Amino acid sequence: MGLKARSPKWVHGFVDRHGKARFYFRRKGFQKVSLPGLPWSPEFMAGYQKAMSEKPVLNIGADRVVPHSIRALAVAYYDSAAFRALDPDSTQKVYRNIIDRFCRETDKDGQAYGDKSAVTIKPHHIENLMGARAAKPDSANGLRKVLREMMKVAKKLGWREDDPTQGVKKLKPKRTGGFHRWTDAEIAQFEKRHPIGTRPRLAMALGLYTGQARQDVIVMGEQHISNEVLDWVRKKTEAKTGYQLAIPVHPELRRIIDATLSGHLTFLVTEFGAPFTAAGFGNWFRDRCNEAGLKHCSFHGLRKATATRLADVGCDPLEIAAITGHASLKEVQRYTETRDRKRAAQRAMVKLISGTEVANPIIQLANQAKKP
Structure with missing residues (x-):
């Protein structure tokens, strides 16, 4: 049981009759693979990643x-x-x-x-x-x-000439609001529990200041930043659109990155120094939210908070999508529908009275982050 508890997902270990520890990658639908060394060692993780990247054995049954x-x-x-x-x-x-x-x-x-x-x-x-x-x-x-x-x-x-799903309409989902959007007070509460220099604080900053999802932030590293611009293609859309993002690195994010020890290709790693899986990261961050007394918050809610903050400082849907990577402006609108309408109304009236646009939204966002 000790071997299994310390092993990555889909790894099974046992001690053979000669007293040697043996580990195998065993995932349903995939080829069984023997892994070298001990869990989390460089040779072990190289074999593990290779096994993970193999195609499923599709002829089973x-x-x-x-x-x-x-x-x-x-x-x-x-x-x-x-x-x-x-x-x-x-x-x-x-x-x-x-x-x-x-x-x-x-x-x-x-x-x-x-x-x-x-x-x-x-x-x-x-x-x-x-x-x-x-x-x-x-x-x-x-x-x-x-x-x-x-x-x-x-x-x-060549099995058929038509697509029977064409013309079949989607069902209208119940409007529940989806994932809860983090408020400024909740962000401050999380930051108080997880100070700068900790992995949870870095994880939150990556979500809040890039607007990306969990499958993106777990593979981000310093190598993706050039001249303080994060060059990124969203993992969810790269196969469909290849939508290239160039996200300026927020000064607060840079401060938190520099204050957090890493030494890895990715900013975020597990307690064993291994890369996160998307599901594993989601569960880990869920626990960090619970520690801060924020059981109703999730990592995805940070993405909605980013979109809302951008809207509140005067960014239009195209500008917001340039940060978040949304391929649909309709989706941007859905993410920002809980924005601060009072603040938006005040800004709109200022525009109407002055006849000019507000100042640079990026600078305003930076100033907003400094406010208590």
Whole structure:
């Protein structure tokens, strides 16, 4: 148990009959790989990263897959360039869970959807599937999304000429406000619990002053900064748009980076000096929020706080997107809909009276950060 507790995810260890510790990478759907050395050592982590980067073994159980079925199409999709381009620790994992769960589900006659034909599925079938998930719009829309990606592969394979998901509308999700946006008071409360020089403070600063998501900040390092500009392509959109960002490094972020010991290629590492996974980082930051008495806050809420702060100092949606990397201005609007309307109204009136624009928003944002 001690070996397992100290090992990275999907690593299993044991002591053989000669008293030697042995470690293996064992992940469902992947080839079993023997790892050299001890956990977290350079040779071990090199082997671990290589095993993580390998493609899944897609022929497991292939003899039980019905030809041209939904399950067969899923196997083909997992082997496609489009799927391999997705982030393996976030998007791939989410898509796999949706598809695999759908394949296991059964209809009223007890037949698994995975065994049904991918060639004969029609738009009304998909509408019925989404209707059955009406109580959970996000689940219904997620299924529609992955089926659309799978049908692109079906067309390339020549299984069908049309896409049955076209014309099927998304369900309108319930307006819950999504992730909670951090307030200035909550940011100050977190900073009081986690002072400059600690990893939690650096993590928060990276989120707050870059506006990026957890899968981005965990791989950021000094090598990505040139002339105090962070050159970045969002991990979520790089396969789709390649949207290149050039984010000026905020002076407060630079101060916190310089005050935090690292010595690694990434600013943020685990207590063992290893890189974070997106899920692991999310859980770790969740615990740091709990320590600060902020159980309702999450790392993603910092991204919304960044967008709102930019809006409050007079940035338009294009300027905000240039920092946050949103590909849709509609999404920017959704992120900033909880902005300080009183402050925005005051600024708008000043503009109307003076007939001029406000001062440089970047300078205003820096000044705002200095205020208690």
